[in-house]
Amino acid sequence: MVNILSLVRRIFNSISFMTFCIALGFGILAIVLVITSPSLLNDYPQLAISDKDSVKFILTFTIGGIFTLTIFSYTMVMDVLNRSISNYSPRLIPLILKEKHHQIILGVTSGTIIYCMIMAAFVSGKSSDQFPSVAAPLAILMGIFNILLFIYFIHSVSQSIHVNYVLRKSFSNTKNAIYHIKNLPFEMTSEEKSKDFWEQYVSMTQCGYLNKIRIEKLIGISEEHDIQIKLLKKMGSFILENQPVIAVSRQINESIEQKIKRCISIDRGEPIDVIEVGLKHMVEVGVKASSPAINDPGTSLMSIDYLTQLFLLRKELPEFNTLKSDKGGVLKMDMVSYHKLAETCFLEMETYMKDDPVLKMKIFESKGIIGL
Incomplete structure (x- = not known):
């Protein structure tokens, strides 16, 4: 019993716990939209995107763009860790990794990719005649939000090197x-x-x-x-x-x-x-x-x-x-x-x-x- 509690405590305090929870939340959102297919944009038809090819293009483009930002973000984090180990002390690394805003940013970028992949898999299915019209607009909003987070991430990481x-x-x-x-x-x-x-x-x-x-x-x-x-x-x-x-x-x-x-x-x-x-x-x-x-x-x-x-x-x-x-x-x-x-x-x-x-x-x- 104590070992299980210790494991739960270690998982909860892990630097990747918040990132995983945020990414999981995006995945659950995608699954809920796929299952329920809500008509959230009925009052705003100009925002709805119902063309199957257009939706697939937007989702694919978003996945590729966020993948690029995510890879660059991870590269910057590894560079910061390498500099910290070389110039300071390797035992200070947990303090840098425990930064909540870094975990949130990585969680949002990972979650956006998961959301777009689930949606793309559903839209690409031959039997999917209907799909949520909010899927593509939501992916666009997520992409814009990820770009803003990436700008903040560059600023934050550049400061954490000092x-x-x-x-x-x-x-x-x-x-x-x-x-x-x-x-x-x-x-x-x-x-x-x-x-x-x-x-x-x-x-x-x-x-x-x-x-x-x-x-x-x-x-x-x-x-x-x-x-x-x-x-x-x-x-x-x-x-x-x-x-x-x-x-x-x-x-x-x-x-x-x-x-x-x-x-x-x-x-x-x-x-x-x-x-x-x-x-x-x-x-x-x-x-x-x-x-x-x-x-x-x-x-x-x-x-x-x-x-x-x-x-x-x-x-x-x-x-x-x-x-x-x-x-x-x-x-x-x-x-x-x-x-x-x-x-x-x-x-x-x-x-x-x-x-x-x-x-x-x-x-x-x-x-x-x-x-x-």
């Missing part, structure tokens, strides 16, 4: 992760670590990175069943198969265990929504830009500036290892301390940027700002 856009996207993603923890409606306390006795451990059957946990849901389970829950691994850690991830303060039945497992997200890819991983990505971009192969100190300076702002936001989070609700729910989870995280990130940058006096001075200034 390093400032990529860094800003990574910054915003990490900033939102910090605010999500900061705005949790629970008491954050730092309790001394004691030799707590945990009655039962919950493990996952698949391996991967610990990307997300549903904190509110876990504390709700703790309140409902009067148990304390402890997250044994830090966010972003790699979880081995059948390795314990959760510990509970008393024995629980299979139903409660399944509820707890559904609150844990184990992903195959690197967890880009984890605060520590987002900070690490900023460091990687700065370090790679300062290398002799790239030789782009301006990008390194920009990454240090964004990193400084993120650490100022991270500093506002209290150091805690326990979350408590007003109704008695308890969730214990360890986070990487602020000073340890800052020291690790800036030490790595100092190691690779020590030969550049400007970057060296910038790192020194940033460390003073964040109180390191």
Whole structure:
């Protein structure tokens, strides 16, 4: 059951899910028009196209034109990904691919092709004496809309190549992760670590990175069943198969265990929504830009500036290892301390940027700002 839920969650969060749904919607629209053959243009006969050869020509022309635009769009996306891998960090690629407007554009272009192919197959049939008069005008409107989307797509992709856009996207993603923890409606306390006795451990059957946990849901389970829950691994850690991830303060039945497992997200890819991983990505971009192969100190300076702002936001989070609700729910989870995280990130940058006096001075200034 958990594996099925994990698969459903992975499909739902896939970068191709929205594209597939939009394309499927266009296909369903074509099938509905074929089956029902609605007379939507009876009041506007000048817009209706009922000549079979004309309809076939319009559909064929639209398919060829959209195919050309789609191929060019995919080529541009591949070029952006190649540039991003070469100049920034390959682990930033999911942030670019998660752009919703890119998925919508690719979904509309793919859906238009599917719509025209279904309509063309129906019109070409020997037994098709009647066909919806709205089929060809709708294909023309879709073609015009696709051209407008293609113009916007060129503008959007040309912007996404810029390093400032990529860094800003990574910054915003990490900033939102910090605010999500900061705005949790629970008491954050730092309790001394004691030799707590945990009655039962919950493990996952698949391996991967610990990307997300549903904190509110876990504390709700703790309140409902009067148990304390402890997250044994830090966010972003790699979880081995059948390795314990959760510990509970008393024995629980299979139903409660399944509820707890559904609150844990184990992903195959690197967890880009984890605060520590987002900070690490900023460091990687700065370090790679300062290398002799790239030789782009301006990008390194920009990454240090964004990193400084993120650490100022991270500093506002209290150091805690326990979350408590007003109704008695308890969730214990360890986070990487602020000073340890800052020291690790800036030490790595100092190691690779020590030969550049400007970057060296910038790192020194940033460390003073964040109180390191």
